[in-house]
Amino acid sequence: MEDSDQTQTPTRVTDPLTNAFGSLNDLAPELSSLQDLATRGSWRSILDKVSRARSFSLLTLPHHHLTYLSYNALALMKLRRFDDAAQELDSLEDFNSSSYQYESYPHAYPNRSGSMVPFSLRWLHAVLLLKMSNRQEGLDRLYLLLDFIREKLRQKIDEKLDLSASMWRKREVIVVNCLIGYHLSGKEFGVCLNLIRELLKDSADFDPVLVSKLGYIQMQIGDLEGATTSFNRVEEMLKSKKSDDGDGDGDGDVELRNLVNRNKVLVYLIGKDYVSAVREYEECIERNDSDVVAVNNKALCLMYLRDLSDGIKVLENALERVPTVALNETVVVNLCSMYELAYVNHSDIKRTLSNWIARVAPDDFDSSCTRI
Template structure:
């Protein structure tokens, strides 16, 4: 979605809210954009680069917002393929995001009666993420906090104007940006900053967010506040009890069981943790966290054979969902522990992955 001042609706997408739609359809947003969206969903990032190059060379992009939308897809594809210098060059080709060149009212004949910025939110997000990919952590943090300020300014504006739908969109973006910041600060073990971010978000929230409260519990566990973590996890479980009659709470129920499993993991009660993860998997076989963590618990219990079977079966059953570097790294580590001929087994796995993996899968994680 662009940053237009008009009330807009979201188009569901798998790629972390990079390109939602302020127009009637994806085809209205830009030529062939629906095919780009499909390619992104499949992880066909090289094909996206080809399509963008074709559209540019044939001058298919006739309106300013066409160029911005295609540039966002192109930059995302370059980052997914770890071509970070090329992605930086693409983003550097833009003027300041607040430039009048990127406002609808600067082109009244092309966009009659439209006002506001046409810059997709995705471009602002990619601009913040890129420094982390290029190992410039401080610049990345600076950009993310500037993005958070921008989002909160927009959120306040929409609330003041009583544009409830638009405010809801910006609230989701605020949560998304804060979650990203929490992830980066967790990587740096800056738990105090993470606690402040979570608590500020909770304070400003009108609704109970079980995922955010669970995140609070996880951070509390990291700093040794087991009592506080238990209280946070219990709050999530209480919300579940109030929704027992709701048939659409599978994700929330799994969240509760995963929280319980974390408590068991801290106490090294791996048998009980496995039991909680099995409940999750029975409820939703595509729960990647539960599948991966169940296998790790079995490994800790020295049951390498079953641990390997858990991951192999999951990959075979649902490769699109389960195939990520974390799962593959863990499986390869188990091979190394279990088999003398682990190199041959990993090559067989690598051959299979090369046929089914998206373009951005990092095969170096297999350590062959």
């Protein structure tokens, strides 16, 4: 079975640069269409669209080529065509090359300077080797990217460009989260603690997600007291927010409340108190029925309580209710495992599920997770 928790890192990084150009289509031809296809997981259509744009010479400016290459490389990676993605990225020069500076093309970009390389390209270049199981060189690239981000962040802070600094701060968090995920998989807990504490030390604002992640890492090394302290800090923030704002039900309030619930569950699970864990997850789902972490883990807790029937219903209902959110490999693997435990004719049931997935899943969904 596969657990899901709030420490998971994002897998999609987009960089539309709409702050520099009025709209997506101002940035590059038909870019809004590419973005829509990416949102829907139509990666094969993206490859077709990029191919046509290149064939018909629709990409007339240097940054057009970089933008389309970003989407093409992302689509290839999503489809697990890593060698093709590597070939695409290897076609680029060094990111610091003058070829990728706006000022090298004064007639095309009057009064503009700096790099035209999308951040998404830097990100894809860093994580590709990790996808290809080249762990050490992939981690080296991620750390180089982190150094690059932090230098940019320092520049924006010195220049008092708060909005731009906030953007680079978010990118720093994304990369550190990714690094923590890979170091956690290698049980390198000391490295994880150093990364998260450095991030928290440099943060001007209290970030409940980061503090919760610190608590999760502390639990991994058996520091229950430290984890409890971290989780209590998050809960105190919620109480303070309630006091300041009243019992609001905005998106931010819901997210913070659910984070507190999920933190409590981690402590309950140490004592195998699955009943209390289910109760906390039910509160999360009641506030937000798209909280797939709570849905998935509630089903697992029910299974541990030997209530396979209700566990299956929880996952099936989520897939029916919010397929675009709940349809991921972790949920499907767990549902199929429960089918195997609960039903003699599980192959037929899984085949029905697989046929439904084939109709609604994005292109990058790994259908082998049904184990038919």
